[in-house]
Amino acid sequence: MPKITYIVASGATTEIDVASGTSVMxxxxxxxxxxxxxxxxxxxxxxxxxxxxxxxxxxxxSTMTAEEDAxxxxxxxxxxxxxxLSCQINMSPVLDGLRVYLPERQT
Amino acid sequence: MGVVSAPADGFALADRVCSAASRNAQPALDIDPFSIEYFEDPYPAQELVRESGSAVWLPRYSVWAVGRYEHVHTILNDWQTFCSSRGVGLSDFAQEKPWRPPSLVLETDPPEHDRARAVLARVLSPVVMKSLRTQFASAAERLVERLLDLRGFDAIADLAQAFPLSVFPDAVGMRADGREHLLPYASVVFNAFGPDNELRRQAIARSAPHVAWVAEQCRKENLAPVGLGAQIHAAADAGEISRPEAETLVRSLLSAGLDTTVNGIGAALYCLARFPRAWELLRANPMLARAAFEEAIRFESPVQTFFRTTTRVVTIGDIEIGEGQKVLMFLGAANRDPRRWPNPHVYDITRVTSGHVGFGSGVHMCVGQLLARLEAEVLLAALAQRIKSISIIGMPKRAFNNTLRGLDALPVMIDPA
Structure with a gap:
């Protein structure tokens, strides 16, 4: 299964294995x-x-849609x-080892 | 069952009942989810719907009912099979004339739906919400200030209604006169999704002045040159939609943009007053205001139900449903499905609520959800910062509507922090 590493704003990391097709969100x-x-x-x-x-x-x-861009x-x-937007990134073997950094705030 | 319920006469019941009878091994329930008795305490009936099967026949209305999270979510996300263009209430637009010209977003299917939806999504986008935040937050602080002087008040009229009324009509750019039509108009719209019962009949019988005022308010010349309404009309100026379409989209804003937030905020206040631990958590960390609102939407589901109509024979779980059947989705039951939510009957503002269907899901998911969250967040944060406690000091009075769940009155007392 492809791996994702999440890095929170403080620097702490979490690495997880994710089934292909599951979004990063x-x-x-x-x-x-x-x-x-x-x-x-x-x-x-x-x-x-x-x-x-x-x-x-x-x-x-994959390239972002106009919706995501807006x-x-x-x-x-x-x-x-x-x-x-992490809901728009679906995991696949090619994304194995993806690293995403989380912003300090979402709202 | 209920005192004001009545069978949905006038609908083409006979052939639907026959088609169901041929599949009589399937679960059927004699409940009336549009009766006063049900509204008083919907949870036992919702549990029956959820636990009787993946889809359950309701002979009273000749519709299928679905209450499990998994299936409600699937239906919401499959517009090809479960269409909205035949109405999202009990009335089937293929057989009956709608009580008003259909909505361009709620009561349409893609691709037609998407063009109108794109305009509303842009007008209610995160960028626009950022521009409204400061003024909404100031209005919330002013209102809380006034309520601190009162100490005792009705949390529905004086807070859940007063706040959206103080910010939403101005944000839309509405005229100052006649705003008292807004809540009664929305009440008609949401009652009209139900069966031909007393609630629906009376609502429609009294609707004429509200409908007339709303129609006028949707016109470009009656909207302020700056505001959400004007932005919808700008899409008509640009040729993206027609002028009549712009007016119908403004109507969507007026129908669905106020009563829903009133009931959402009312739900959050009712929850926070009943669950002191949640209130304490919010007081300790006002950043939880948004989470407190979101969990209240899951817990109370202010929009309780919507219908879809099947476009083909389809299987829900292990139940086969024919083409052209009305399917009643119990959003409230799905939001308390123990298969999906641990301790579903507990209001827990630390819960991960993402995925609840209180705003729907899929292409028709509430386009005003960001506005609802913004209003609730700034209001609950202002309350959490200024108030020590909120206590219920009289009997809450339930409001009865075929679609919306909420209160008519919630007498409370607050203590300053």
Whole structure:
């Protein structure tokens, strides 16, 4: 199973194995990784599952939709070039070893 | 069962009952989820729905009922099979004329739905919420200040209604006069999703002045040049939607943007007054305001039910359902399904609530959810900062509506921090 590493704002890391097809958002909620709220439950509506993706891995992700792009303009923490909504990143073997940094706030 | 309920006469019941009778091995329940008796205490009947099967036939209305989280969530996310264009109430638009012109978002299916939805999603986006936050937070602080002078008040009229009324109509850019039509209009809309019972009949019989006022308020010239209403009309100016479509979308804002937040905030206040430990946690950390609201939406499910209509033969769990059948989703039952939620009947503001269906799910999920959360968050945070305790000092009075669950009155006393 592909691995994800979550790095919270304080620097603490959590590494988990995730079934392919599971989103980075859902995997965090299922394992109790703090820092992702996902208030809308993965419906691409709320921008509270914001993450910063390890820059060298950005190109591995599928391109963002216009919907996600617009929502990222409204995230609570700074939007950066490597900002993504974790509900839109579905794990697959090619993403094995993905590292995502959690922002200080989601609301 | 209930004192004001009545069978849904006028509907094409006969053939639906026959098709059900041929599958008489399947569970059927003689409950009326639109009766006063049910509204007083819906939980035993909701448990029956949930535990009797993955889908349960309700002979009283000739509809299928679904109460388990897994299946409610699946239905909400499968618009191809469970359509909204035949109405999200009991009335089947394929057989009956809707009581008002259908909503362009609630009562449509993709792809038609998506064009109108995109406009509302933009007008109610996180970016727009950021721009409203400061003024909403100040309004909340002013209201809490006034309530501290009163000490004793009705948490519904003076707080759950007063706050959204103090920020929402202005944010939309509504005229100052006639705003008293808003709550009665929403009450009609949400009663109309139910069966042809006393609640629905009376609501529609009294609706004319509210409908007329809302129609006028939706017009571009009656909206402030800056505001959520004007932004919807800007989409018509840009040619993205037509002018009449813009008016119908403003109507969605007025129908679904106020009474729902009133009931959501009312639910949170009712929970916090009944669960002192949750109140203490919130006082200790006002950052939990949003979580306290979200858990109240799960716990009380202010929007209790919606219908879909099947577009093909489909299996829900182990139950086969025919084409053209109305399916009643019990959002409240799903939000308390023990298969999904540990200790579902406990209000716990530290719970991970993501995934609850209180705002729905899928393409029709509440487009105003961010506005609801913003209003509730700033209000609950202001209360948590200024108030030591909130106690119920009289009998709460339940409001009765075919879709919405909430209170008419909640007498409380507050002590300053």
């Amino acid at each position: 859902r995997a965090a909620l299922q394992t109790g990784v703090p820092g992702i709220l996902a208030e809308c439950g993965g419906n691409t509506m709320c921008a509270t599952c914001h993450v910063y993706v390890e820059e060298s891995q950005l190109s591995l992700l 929502l990222l303009d409204g995230v609570a923490a700074d939007r950066r070039p490597n900002s993504r």
